[in-house]
Amino acid sequence: xxxxxxxxxxxxxxxxxxxxxxxxxxxxxxxxxxxxxxxxxxxxxxxxxxxxxxxxxxxxxxxxxxxxxxxxxxxxxxxxxxxxxxxxxxxxxxxxxxxxxxxxxxxxxxxxxxxxxxxxxxxxxxxxxxxxxxxxxxxxxxxxxxxxxxxxxxxxxxxxxxxxxxxxxxxxxxxxxxxxxxxxxxxxxxxxxxxxxxxxxxxxxxxxxxxxxxxxxxxxxxxxxxxxxxxxxxxxxxxxxxxxxxxxxxxxxxxxxxxxxxxxxxxxxxxxxxxxxxxxxxxxxxxxxxxxxxxxxxxxxxxxxxxxxxxxxxxxxxxxxxxxxxxxxxxxxxxxxxxxxxxxxxxxxxxxxxxxxxxxxxxxxxxxxxxxxxxxxxxxxxxxxxxxxxxxxxxxxxxxxxxxxxxxxxxxxxxxxxxxxxxxxxxxxx
RNA sequence: GGAGGGGUGGCUGAGUGGUCGAAAGCACUGGUCUUGAAAACCAGCGAGGUUAGCGCCUCCCAGGGUUCGAAUCCCUGCCCCUCCGCCA
Numbered sequence: 001x002x003x004x005x006x007x008x009x010x011x012x013x014x015x016x017x018x019x020x021x022x023x024x025x026x027x028x029x030x031x032x033x034x035x036x037x038x039x040x041x042x043x044x045x046x047x048x049x050x051x052x053x054x055x056x057x058x059x060x061x062x063x064x065x066x067x068x069x070x071x072x073x074x075x076x077x078x079x080x081x082x083x084x085x086x087x088x089x090x091x092x093x094x095x096x097x098x099x100x101x102x103x104x105x106x107x108x109x110x111x112x113x114x115x116x117x118x119x120x121x122x123x124x125x126x127x128x129x130x131x132x133x134x135x136x137x138x139x140x141x142x143x144x145x146x147x148x149x150x151x152x153x154x155x156x157x158x159x160x161x162x163x164x165x166x167x168x169x170x171x172x173x174x175x176x177x178x179x180x181x182x183x184x185x186x187x188x189x190x191x192x193x194x195x196x197x198x199x200x201x202x203x204x205x206x207x208x209x210x211x212x213x214x215x216x217x218x219x220x221x222x223x224x225x226x227x228x229x230x231x232x233x234x235x236x237x238x239x240x241x242x243x244x245x246x247x248x249x250x251x252x253x254x255x256x257x258x259x260x261x262x263x264x265x266x267x268x269x270x271x272x273x274x275x276x277x278x279x280x281x282x283x284x285x286x287x288x289x290x291x292x293x294x295x296x297x298x299x300x301x302x303x304x305x306x307x308x309x310x311x312x313x314x315x316x317x318x319x320x321x322x323x324x325x326x327x328x329x330x331x332x333x334x335x336x337x338x339x340x341x342x343x344x345x346x347x348x349x350x351x352x353x354x355x356x357x358x359x360x361x362x363x364x365x366x367x368x369x370x371x372x373x374x375x376x377x378x379x380x381x382x383x384x385x386x387x388x389x390x391x392x393x394x395x396x397x398x399x400x401x402x403x404x405x406x407x408x409x410x411x412x413x414x415x416x417x418x419x420x421x422x423x424x425x426x427x428x429x430x
Numbered sequence: 431g432g433a434g435g436g437g438u439g440g441c442u443g444a445g446u447g448g449u450c451g452a453a454a455g456c457a458c459u460g461g462u463c464u465u466g467a468a469a470a471c472c473a474g475c476g477a478g479g480u481u482a483g484c485g486c487c488u489c490c491c492a493g494g495g496u497u498c499g500a501a502u503c504c505c506u507g508c509c510c511c512u513c514c515g516c517c518a
């Protein structure tokens with residue numbers, strides 16, 4: 001959520017800043033809502049004040065044994081008026097809140113202008129694109145016996161997958177490797193978190209109310225949601241908390257499955273496991289003081305890049321343009337890995353600084369010094385990395401002419417010391 | 431699943447209809463004392479909204495209700511604890 005005070009003070013400026021996203025901010029609608037809110041709130045509080053005053057008098061009069069009937073009548077008159085005003089105020093408040101919750105974050109100054117991903121700006125590239133002396137296959141053709149999409153269709157439907165044997169193990173190895181690097185070398189605390197979260201958590205990080213259709217929801221005693229990313233449960237660690245300054249920064253790494261309905265992307269990336277309803281991800285989350293958030297952002301980006309470098313995967317870093325920027329982010333840098341089958345770089349990690357946008361929704365605060373008023377924290381997160389896509393990248397970039405896949409050094413200990421993997425069945429052995 | 435007991439400030443915990451935003455203790459901050467620290471003593475110390483400010487309003491799990499007035503009474507929901515049952 002944006003700061004309501006700034007919005008009230010300089011709505012034109014904010015509307016201007018939001019236009020970088022290609023968003024037309026409805027100034028008139030906002031101003032009308034806000035002025036109704038102001039008038040109704042003033043009226044309501046004045047009536048409440050009068051009621052409180054008279055009620056106090058009644059208490060006193062009663063003790064003194066005076067006649068309180070006239071006072072009771074006058075205050076009940078106020079009560080009726082108050083009920084009406086309260087109801088109107090509640091309605092406007094709700095409308096205004098819904099309005100405020102649906103405004104995305106303001107893009108940082110360094111975010112380039114642009115409409116969609118074609119306008120993203122490549123910052124740097126790393127590693128060399130592999131050249132093959134044979135026709136490289138995509139990940140589906142590489143593992144005909146161990147990637148079973150038809151079986152997944154039977155069990156669940158399209159956009160799910162069954163991994164078997166060595167492929168399942170390779171995915172697990174990737175996950176373990178990433179968790180170990182982040183905990184042992186980058187100073188993150190590994191956390192295990194719920195995969196089903198409540199509406200308050202989804203609202204705090206920005207998935208609700210606007211993007212309900214992207215989430216899988218579950219009916220329980222109340223509506224619940226399957227996590228679209230570990231960002232949701234982990235960032236909500238600090239929801240409604242007032243931390244002390246020495247608790248910051250907080251660095252968490254979590255491995256979770258992620259669930260996305262992908263309702264808006266029918267027909268996109270249909271082949272293989274690139275875009276799934278369920279996929280594995282290792283997520284990095286930092287809760288930091290506002291003064292440190294840009295440094296932490298760069299640092300976290302570096303942590304994600306380290307994984308790609310250690311796996312010897314060629315990648316590039318791109319800063320997202322205004323039109324491609326996610327709802328809650330002030331700035332996002334995507335890491336894109338080279339996929340030989342597509343002959344282009346594809347997203348494998350997304351690192352964002354949300355500044356105080358999520359923190360305000362979450363009421364996640366900290367006290368700089370004892371006795372001072374609390375300040376909002378800043379939140380930063382990024383994939384470190386998307387495991388399913390790492391699996392694809394590994395298979396495709398390290399494939400050999402005989403259909404096997406080489407295992408990068410960093411992963412060998414996690415794969416029982418082997419240096420390559422056969423992904424076709426031999427002699428009926430799996 | 432059955433039976434019972436609870437949800438109050440950073441924490442513990444009093445408060446059962448009228449200056450209660452809330453006793454007390456702990457923690458924390460400032461001061462006195464001390465060579466320094468500890469102890470002791472004194473003072474301060476919840477959050478949000480609104481206002482130029484004084485101030486005013488709201489918040490004692492959440493949502494309704496009763497009342498002139500609700501932390502306090504009633505209803506519903508959520509959550510926690512204890513015992514039994516069941517289970518990985």
